[in-house]
Amino acid sequence: MTALRSLQCIKATPEFLCEVGSLIELRTFSVCNIRSEHSADLSNAITKMSHLVHLEIIAAAESDMLQLEGLHLPPTLSWLCLGGQLEKISMPQLFSSWSHLNGRTRLQLGFSNIDEQTFSCLFVLHGLRSLGLRKAFEGKKLDFCSGSFPELRHLYIWDATELNQVGIQEGAMKSLANLLFINCPELKFLPDGIEHLAALEKLRLEDTSEELIEKLRQKMNATKM
Template identity: 55%
Template structure:
């Protein structure tokens, strides 16, 4: 089903009915926009065929004779007065909606299959939500919801529960009875100013989650002996993220992951920055495209770990945090020729970083942050030949731009912050072209250069 939907999306893009705004590291569409003329045409057509209606609280808007409703006003009393309601999907785009107005509102839409409340400021869900027995999608992303009651178990047709970046810390045991559930998103973004693998907030999932054998996405869960026992049964997972992993739990975690033969995205985060992730026994499926590891890696087995990555022909993004890589360990990564994104966050402890000729031929994004000893970066000719964006943050010993940066003719964006004062001052000089220093001449081909102290 997901593959069919993505096919339709790309068909719209290929026909220029949608314009791509942003793609992710693997080249997949992340966000789109619609030309004004196409948008007006789409709105007119959808209104004529009762495909979708937009309710803005003005005029005589109603929800009659439509199955999809976009709510863009907090004044929804008028909607509850409509008759012959056949609405199946409601998308709310107004954060002023209150729980009191939502109660009476939902009583009129008992046939709902999709309810998307993302971005609203509600702190709890009214009981009426759990009487929507046909509900398949419940979207609570970026809300203030702190608790989901056990009555969520009534929603036996629910396929998607999206509580990403809400205020939720636990799930009721009844979630484990939702046997049609396919997507469970419960991660919370790190707080501003907080860094480290412990910044990401996971959630405790109920015992018995092994019964949700149709799950395709599960993120971000806290590791425990109970959840590790259940994970091995979730063989259909495409996306999986787990945090607060301890060293002694790694063997059980690796065994569980090796049953997930369809994984596309995997994130493993240790309980602290000093915790070592023992992943030498981990076998990853060839379908894996995105891998994030937060925690120290054993240098002795680093070649063994990375050599297993080199067999992943679909791996396009690798993000490492607190891995304590040195120059020898980093050289093992050069075998990953298919990478489009490489992020090293407080993961590199070496003094020099060397990119051999022909290394990372498909890499578009390279980000290195919190490398306290890094003082030299060398790029040989024909290395990084597809690089579009280079980010260097908090590298205080870096006194010069990467040697060979002038070879990176595809480079469009250079972001530099927290380098040595010497380098920062040189790059912030505003001199005429004939008086420029060597560093400025090296980057004159780059469209956007951003430098902060």
């Protein structure tokens, strides 16, 4: 099986993680039921997979911690999905070690325990093309500083139930074409600075506050008049 290219939906065990490192030709690897005690073996195995294109790592439960400090990602990677909590103290080092990811890369984070302070750690991922946060952001305010995510084309934010304010500085996300907010019930205003997104083509709001929807209706009606 050393020539295997795809291995998906595999439940992790210590024995499996010790052996899967021999599958160095994998392009697609999806593993679930990851626990903290699996971290070292998982990182060692993935480091050997120098041709990976798609990688998905899902924790055993939403509350379980993914300890991925030793995880080295190949430059061939174009899709990365992580489902599980990340340690706040390790986020700066973790994301910095992935700063080589290029403009083809899509990143999806779920249940990651990111807040206002740790969100800025993601800015080192300059080459990201797509970013999805699903139950990953737990703060009330999202700020995008000037120069952040220069290559980002798609930003999707789901289930940020406390989010009530988004700020976008001039020069942030200058390539963004699609912006989506789903199930952000406390979001009552459009992002402050959304006018700076010159490349924006589509804004989707679903299950946000009725107050925000009504403001948009009034603005559209005023434009028609």
